[in-house]
Amino acid sequence: MDCPAGVVTDNYDIVEDDELWARIGIDWSERSERSERSGDGLDNELWARIGIDWSERSERSERSERSGDGLDKVDKLDKLDSETVASPTQRSTSLPPELLRATPLYEALSGWCRHWQGSDSEVELFHFSRPVNSIDVFLNLGVFGVMWKAQWKAYEGQCGSHDWQTSRWMKLVTLFVVFNSQAAALTSLLLSAALGFAEVYVGAHVLPLNLWVFCGYMVFLVQLCFWQRIRSCFVAPWMVFLDKMCIHQTNMPLKQQGIDGLGTFVKHSEKLLVLWSRRYFTRLSLGGTASLVYSVKLL
Template identity: 30%
Template sequence: LWPIFNVRAGQAVGMEDDSQQTRSLAASRGLARLGSGIHGFPRSLLTRTKTWSGLSHVSLDTDIREAISFSDPSLLRGMSSMKMLKGSGAILRNSEGSSATYEMSTSVGHLDVFVSHNWSTPKAKKFRALAVCFNLGPACALSMVFAMCAFAASALEVAPALSLLGGDGKEYMVGICGMCVATLVFLLSIFYWQDLALWIPGCERCGQVVFLDKTCIHQTDEDRKRRGIEGLAAFIRCSRSMVVVYSDTYLQKLWTVYELASFLALHPKGQLTVLPLFLADLLVWGQVLSFAQIAVYLTVRVCPVQKALAERNLGGVASYGFVAFVTWPAVSAFCAVFRQWLLEQARIREHARSFSIANAACFSEADRPMIKHGIAKFMQGIGLAPKDAPEEVSLAAFDLMVHEEVPRALEASVGKVGIQYRHVVTIFVCHGFYLLDKVGVQIAQGEPARRIIMDCCCGLVNTFAVYPLCVVLLSALMRVSLRLRRRASICMFTLAASLLCNVAGTAFFAAVTVLGRSAIEDDITLAAFAVCVAASFALVVYCYRPQRRRGAARCRAGDAGAEPALFPERDSPAEPAQRQDLGDAPANLETVASPDD
């Protein structure tokens, strides 16, 4: 892919008026290397090493090595992720660059993340998605610091506490400062950590090294701009991972599809993270709704309210059902938000499967014939199309590669549930803060150690197992709702599904709580509790297990032990027939996993 991606110049540098000549020159040089160095992959071009894990493990001749590496090491530049997000992502506002924006990057030895995005996407949405990606860790750490401070204050009896009435009729105290303060700190720091870090010495340099085209490719020096454009494939090869800021237009733009396909080819097992614009809203609203659920629970558990409910036979265990009913609207709203996220994932798969070079938007239509010719040569060079195949057949092979590899990469990025486990825990992180407040008050009151330990276990199980399993159930139900078309049916199904998830979650929560309290005095119940905890976490591990992304298509179908198609000298005698079949029926193209899989 390396020389083909050199023609991406238009969007990479973001210049719309004065970069046509530079783009054409870069495209000409890239395609010249393609035609002279890749077509057919002669025996002298490539030699295989002991293991196959991508093009970085292949010995290349001079022309190809130059196409995927920098002749001038100073061209490899990166910027801190904190600088990219500084000022609410001001650098993401538009594609116009200058010498000042170029100075925001520095020469580096490697890139941690290659940021792939469309400049047509609104800046605010891109900023929120990237902030969740890069600031999630610091936000968790900073909020945990505040939560631990509140925990210490509760343990020292200097923080306020609420008097609640438990399901067993006993009164107990819980703190609320840590939950309120730490949740607020988390929501603020996840979007403003890059600005807060400016006040902490040394933190500005702690961000990841990222590639952003407008800052890492010179926009005013035409010579450096041209060389930076020609080295786009080298930027991708030097990147350890890729972050795709996905929008509705991502798979409709030829250049961004080039970036994604090149990463899949150059890093068959590389870390690919898909960040839909909807993800940040899902996490924020999910955490707000989770906080509201705890607030309702505490309100219901306050002694005066419990006494009033007891008079109406709603106290004790029945109060859990009342909590489920009161929080039903919040859970319904979360179901609606999650359904939108699943619908967005379905659109991503549909866009990937319907991708066509002929219909993809190109920055300059004058470049389209040259780009299509280069893609055809690439597909022939890696053996996914016959060397003498018409250009249409080779382009169909490229379309098929996008159809198959992009959905697999998406599934590996978001998982079977549709959301990563760490994001689910983020939604319910305020439950962890509440647990710390509760334990701090228990320590201050001198509660028995076994009771404190059991309450900690119950809180951890609810936060890291019960609620994530409820999200699994919610995801399954919302996937069923995607088959509905009438708005009334969707609304009714969403309400019913949210009620079911809410009742199931409340029942699991109550069961864990009651079983945990019973285990304080009874060893047999303690053993049963341990079995339930182990089973819950085993189910969580199974549901949220990482999805392995297969390497890009490298071997011909039916050759289970065949060498990758990059090495034609090892082709089987049946190869001509296979290639002929490909030319007659491009739809019969199949992919198999790389030998490492």
């Protein structure tokens, strides 16, 4: 649509830009009224609505005379900057393939979670992890509870995923319950049923009940504590992300790359486990992790 006569100003061609007028929020009738009311077609109220003060008007006027584009030139530069500068989302999802790593779940639980005892980086744990194409579980050890989904959209990746001050025993017991309790309960149930049938059909004189009654309890405890190690003897282990083991702790450039690419770990994870502690939201970095979790979008 052509601009009506009398709307074009002496120093500014921007009034011919329908897109700019739409951004300002002025229709054609109001443009004509403002053109008649103001000598240059742009009164103070209009400038205020655009958000430009007097000093900036002069600068934009000189720039428009040199470039012939006026505000359109500025808009083009802003658009170019937005296209060339990486956003936080882009940075958080950028990670070299060799740094996309995970560790077997039994390795993360080994030594009664001795790896989680402190946050010091004197002991290098990076060698416990290996490059992977996908991660079974992303461990965010700050919140009790489980969230499951197929894929994640990462938002802010500048954060950690572990509250190192919370007792490792609390985390250990929680992970035992989440990952091992189902297998432990099923195994002990089957063993108890087998012993019950044996007592009925074989006879108590062959299998004294008082000697076998504790077998179910013992099997449950063994499975609860060591099921992941036993499971790995028959099938591929669960591969999990644990920041201290999957992000290099002593090589600072590699560590920064891992932190910047935290969103990539989340994106390639099939499941996310989040553990809550009272200290969780008292730490800024863990609060950032929470924002990443809450920005997850189901696909």
